[in-house]
Amino acid sequence: MFITKKHISRRTVLRGMGATIALPFLDAMVPARTLFAKTAASGTRLSCIEMVHGAAGSTVHGLAKNMWSPAAIGRTFDLSPSSLSPLEPFRDAVTIVSNTDVRNAEAFAPKEIGGDHFRSSAVFLTQMHPKQTEGSDVLVGISLDQLYAQRFGQDTAIPSMQLCIENVDQSGGCAYGYACVYTDTISWAGPKEPLPMVRDPRAAFDQLFGVGATPEQRAANRRTNRSILDWVTAEVSRMRRDLGPTDRGRLNEYLDDVREIERRIQKIEAHNSSGAPRDLPGAPIGVPDSFEEHVRLMYDLQVLAFAGDVTRVFSFKLGRDGSARVYPESGVPLPFHPASHHGENETRIAQFAQINKHHVSLVPYFLDKLRKTPDGDGNLLDKTLIIYGSPMGNSNVHNHKRCPLFLAGHANGHLKGNLHLKAPDGTPMANVMLTILHDLGLDDLQTFGDSTGTFDLTTVPASLTDAQASQKG
Secondary structure (H helix, E strand, O other), X not given: OOOXXXXXXXXXXXXXXXXXXXXXXXXXXXXXOOOHHHOHHHOOEEEEXXXXXXXXXXXXXXXXXXXXXXXXXXXXOOOOOOOOHHHHHHHHHEEEEEEEEOHHHOOOOHHHOOOHHHOHHHHHOOOOOOOOOOXXXXXXXXXXXXXXXXXXXXXXXXXXXXXEOOOOOOOOEEEOOEEXXXXXXXXXXXXXXXXXXXXXXXXXXXXXXXXXXXXXXXXXXXXXXXXXXXXXXXXXXXXXXXXXXXXXXXXXXXXXXXXXXXHHHXXXXXXXXXXXXXXOOOOOOOOOOOHHHHHHHHHHHHHHHHHOOOOOEEEEEOOOOOOOOOOHHHOOOOOHHXXXXXXXXXXXXXHXXXXXXXXXXXXXXXXXXXXXXXXXXXXXXXXXXXXXXXXXXXXXXXXXXXXXXXXXXXXXXXXXXXXXXXXXXXXXXXXXXXXXXHHOOOOOOOOOOOOOOOOOOOOOOOOOOHXXXXXXX
């Protein structure tokens, strides 16, 4: 196969009735004497993750105690006091950017005061100020993920996918004169085009592995209680005969992952339809009651989609503003939104920091899966850029200064990792996002949102050493 330069197309799929399974990147997809980096596997994957309600580290007390970002700038920082400490095993792939502001989430007029929770999510990836309306005449801007998808996502089966954890299917007006759609999604295909987010892992699974199938075919497949892999058995057998030992092993691992995720979804559906009491009685049947299980499933689906190059773009909304959800595993019994209104009480701020840490603690699961998934001449963590942040800073006073933000993955060599960068006071988060867009290949963009320029994501300014940064806190 390699001597003759015959190879399998990167777009090869396994097809069955209502099932379409893309393949992971295999050695057989590289023509003889062709570098891995020149193949289709080299496209950057993007996952944009929003968590609402800001961070404890954005308060005066939290800044002093380094509850979000570490004290030292540069590469010799200590994560242990911060909510980012769970990232320590992956610090070589993490770039922390602290002290940026999201001014377009602030109130611009007296009538907008108090409406921060109902416009902030719309600002996160657009860095634009939403029009205050409860009608259908919504207006904000194109989001970062969609700018990338529109330019580079058209050669994948699904240009982008939008996922969420909490209920976001409200309509009409919410509060303070804002349409609910502003807080229901973080992805905007155009200034007037909000994109719906998928909460149900089953619906996301069907989109990824039922490309081209009708809703009726998908429903019929589920009624048989068979695995989606059962519909492509003959195709799998034929494919295995044409692969070498390494590729067969890689294909087997990938299909095992598909089957395991499907099994977990089926188990959740069986439990939720059994009549047993649910913690989330109004949630779709495929949604786990456990926040942690739900988040991990959504991360797993992203890894499979990236591995099969089904899509290269995800946006993922981990929470909804005003959420009263309790996270027992965090060790804090308080509901999320009330915990974020801590009254500047130091004990309450520390509890809120624990919740922040719990949310971050689920990210290493995603990073580990990406690192263990081969892709071309490296792994998916090498080829992926993850943006994790919030458009709010100190939620107790609804401000949007010193907003939490970190990047993970090496973005096809654009990010070195193991770096904490502190922006000068007043720096827009949009500057960081403009630089990200340039790194993703949209280097013709001059501005993004309220950006005032770009932001170097690889180098600490020579005027500020690690020691000096540590002294300044």
